[in-house]
Amino acid sequence: MSSEKWENNEEIKIFREYLRIPTVHPDVDYTACVEFLKRQASSLNLPVEVVYPAVQTKPVVIIKWEGSQPELSSIVLNSHTDVVPVFREKWTHEPFSADIDEEGRIFARGTQDMKSVGTQYLGAIRLLKASGFKPKRNLYVTFVPDEETGGHLGMAEFVKTDYYKKMNAGFSLDEGATSESDVHHLFYAERLRWGLKLKVSGTSGHGSLLLPNTAGVKLNYLVNKLTEFRTSQVENLARDSSLSKGDVTTVNLTQLSGGVQSNVVPPLFEAVFDIRIAITVNVVAFEKQIRDWCEEAGGGIEIDFFQKEPYIGPTKLDNSNPYWLAVKAAIDELGLKVHPIVCPGATDSRFIREKGTPAIGFSPIINTTMRIHDHDEFLQADVYLNGIDVYKKIIRNLAEV
Template sequence: MARGIRRFLSVALKVLALMLALVLMIVVIRTVTFPSYQTSPPECKVTDPDFIPADEERLARFTSAIQFQTVSYERGVGTPQELAKFVHFIQKSFPTVHGSPMVRRDVVGNYSLLYRVEGSDASLQPYMLASHLDVVPITEEANWEAPPFSGQVKDGYIYGRGTIDTKHTLMGSLEALEFLLSSGHQPKRTLYLAFGHDEETHGVFGAKVISKVLQQRGEEIVFILDEGTMVVDDFFPGVSKPVALVSVSEKGSLHVKLKVQAEGGHGSMPTKESAIGILARAAKKLEDNPHPNMFGTGPEARMLEYVATEMTLPYRMLSSNLWLFSPLVGWLLSQTPQGNAYARTTTALTRFTAGNKDNVISPEAEAIVDHRIHPMQTAEEVLEFDRKVINDARVVLDVKDSSSVFPPSPISPHGKDSPTYAVLQKTIQQIFPDALVTPTFMVANTDTRHYWNLSSAIYRFSPSAMSVADLKRIHGVNERISIKAYEKVINFYYHLISNMDEPLDVKHHGHTDGL
C-alpha cells in the first residue's frame, strides 16, 4: 500500500514537473517571439516643404482663442455671449476655409459648428474630426501662474483654460485645413469638422444635434477622431519611450442613488439605528467590496501587449503572456487609483446628504455613487452587484436619473488589420517618431457618445505630449501647452488629412490580434 502511494506520488511529481517545464517553455518562447505592433513611417521634419510652423500669426490666433471664456457650468447653463463671439472669431480667423466653395459651414444648436469639406472622389466615405468650443470653470484662480483666460506665453508654454481641453485640437485642425486649402489642394475624401459647444455638460445641445443633422443627411462616416488620451511619458513601468494611447472605447457611467428612511426624533433620545448609520454602513460595504477585476477581458489587455516588445525583460514576460499572468497583472494594476480605473468598474461615493439640525435625528439619508463602467459590463450588472453587496432591504437603490446612465461604448476596430486604426497609427508616428502606439479605453467620457450611430470606428486621441504629472492640469490649475506641442498638433491634423487621401486597405499579416 505504502509502496503504491509512493509510486503514485513519484509519477504525479514527474507529471507536474513536466507541465511546469512546458509552461515555462511556452512563456520563454512567447517572450522571445512576441510580435511588435509598432511601425516606422517617414518622420515629419521641420525641413519638409509642407511643415506648418507655429509662427507668430498662428500662435496669436491660438492665444486669442483661449481668451474667450466659453465656460459650461451645467446642462443648459453656459456663456452664450462668449460662445457667439468665439464662433465669429473663428469665421474671421480662417478666411480660406470660410471662403472656399468646397466648404459648407453650418451653425448647429445655435453655437456648435459643422463643416463639410467636399472631397474630389464622391465614392469614398467621409470621415470626421471632432472637438468642442467650451471649457470647464476655473478652480483656485489665485494659484495660477498666469491669468486663466489670458493665453499668456511664459517660458515656452501657453497658459489658459482650454489649452489642452480642447481648443488646441479645434484650432489645430482648422489651421491644418487652412494651410491645405491655401495650397490649392482638394482632399480626395470628404471631411467633416464637428465642434460641439457643451461637451463639458454632456453635449445634449451640441454634439447630439450635430449627430441628428448627419443622420438626416444619410451620412455614414468611415471613422471619427475626437479628443481623448494623449502621448504620455513614464506611463508604463519598464518602458522608456513615450506611449501614444489611442482610446478605442469609453467606460460607461452610472449614478446610483442610495436612500434610507427610518425613525427620526430628538437627539436626546436616539433610536438603536438611524437612517444615517444604516446608509453609512451600506456605503462602507460598497467601498470594501469593489466590483470584480475585469482585466484581460477588454482593450486594456491590448494596451500592454502592443508595447510588450519595448519593455524591459520582466515586464515583457508578463505582458506577452497575459494568457497566464492576467490575474497577477490585474491585481498589480488595481493597487493604484489610475491602474484600478482600467481594471474594473469603479465606485466613488461623491455625495452624502442627511439632517438639517444638530439636535434632530434625520429620518432620511441619501447618497450618490458614481460608477464608471468597464467596457465588458452593463449598467444592469453594476446595479445588481451593488444590491447584493449592500444586502439590506432598508437601503433603496435606484438610478439617479436617466440622463446619468451611459453604457460603455462599442469597441472600435484596432490592430494591424484595421485600416482606420492603421492610418491613425501612421500619422501619430510621423509626428511622434519615438512614441509607441497602443489601444486603450477612456475612463472619462466625450462627445463621441452621440456619434455611435454614425460610425463603427471611433477613436479618442489628442495629439499632444505630456508627462504623467502634467495630466492633473486637465480641468485643474495651470492648464498649459508648450508652443512646440501645439505645433505638433497642427502638423498631426495636416498629415492625417493627407494620409486619408490614400486608400484604406486592409493589410493582412502572418499573425492576428487574437494572441
C-alpha cells in the first residue's frame, strides 16, 4: 500500500504535525505545542485557555466543549504533551520527522506514548460535531506537561487550582497502554510509587582486614533480603496466570555509590531502590519489614523514603459507577476485547483519583509492537484512525451519562 494514501488524510496530517513538535525532555519548550493546540481548538470552533499551575514554562492547555446541561459534573479527556528523550543513533527514522513508510507505519517519539491519544480525542470531537451531536455534560480536553517526569509540575499542581475545581470533574479518561494482541488494556488503578535511599554506615579501614560491621557487609544483607522479596514476586507472577505486572510489587536496585579505591574499606555506601507497590499490599507492614531488615543488618543505616505516594483507591468497575457503564456499553457495541488491569507504571490518573474522581486509562492501540520509551516508536496509520472511531463512541456515551 502506498504511503500517499495516508499522507493525504487530514487526521493523519494533524497527528504528524503534532509529532513533529519536539516536546522532549530534559528541557522542554512547549511554545510551539501550545500554538498548535490553539489552532486545533480554533478549527473545532471551541474555546481554549492556557493556565500555568506551577511555573510559567509548564502550560496546561484546556479546550472546552460546553454541554447543554453545564451544571452537571464534567468529563475530562486528558493527555500529556511531553515525551521522553531519544537516542537518535538507535532510530532508523528521525524521531521527530513523523516519517510514514509503505506499510503505513508512522515513526516518531510520542506515537504510542501518548500524543496519539490527544489528537484522537480531537478527531473524535470533530466527527461528533459534524454529525450534529451536542453533549449533555461539559467536555474538557486537557493537555498537561511533564507527565514523563512524574507530573509534579503538571497535573499534580493543576488539580489544586481553582480552575480545576470549577471544571467540576465527574470522570476522567487518560492514557492506557499499547497491546501487542487484539485485547485492549484498561487501567483502573495504579501501584504506589516509592523511592528508597539507604545510607549504610560501617567500620572503615584497610582493605586487607576482615573488619566487623562494614558498610559493604550490611549492604549485602539488605540487597539479599530485597532481592529475595523481588524473587517471590517473580514467582507469584509466574505461578498465577491471572496476575498481571501491576498485581505484584517490584523492587529494583537502580543506583549504587560509595568507596574511593580498592584497598580502602569505605565508611559509607548509598543504595537507591525503585519500588512499585501493589494496591493489595499492607504498606505499613511493608515499611516495617524494610526497617526490621535494616536493624537485622546491624543498624547504622539511614532510611530515606524520598518518594512515598499514598494509597489511592481504584476506580470501581461495577454498576455503582455510571461512567464505567457508559464506557463498557461503548466497548461492547464496538465489539472490543478489553482486559482491566492495574497500571504497572504511573500516569496522571493517580492525581485525579486522589481528588475522589473516577478515572480510567485507555488507549485504542492494539496489534502493535510495544515501543513505548523505546527506539523506533511507531503507530500504524489505520490503527490511529480506528482509534478516532473508538473514542467517538466512548466520548458520546460519557457525555450523555
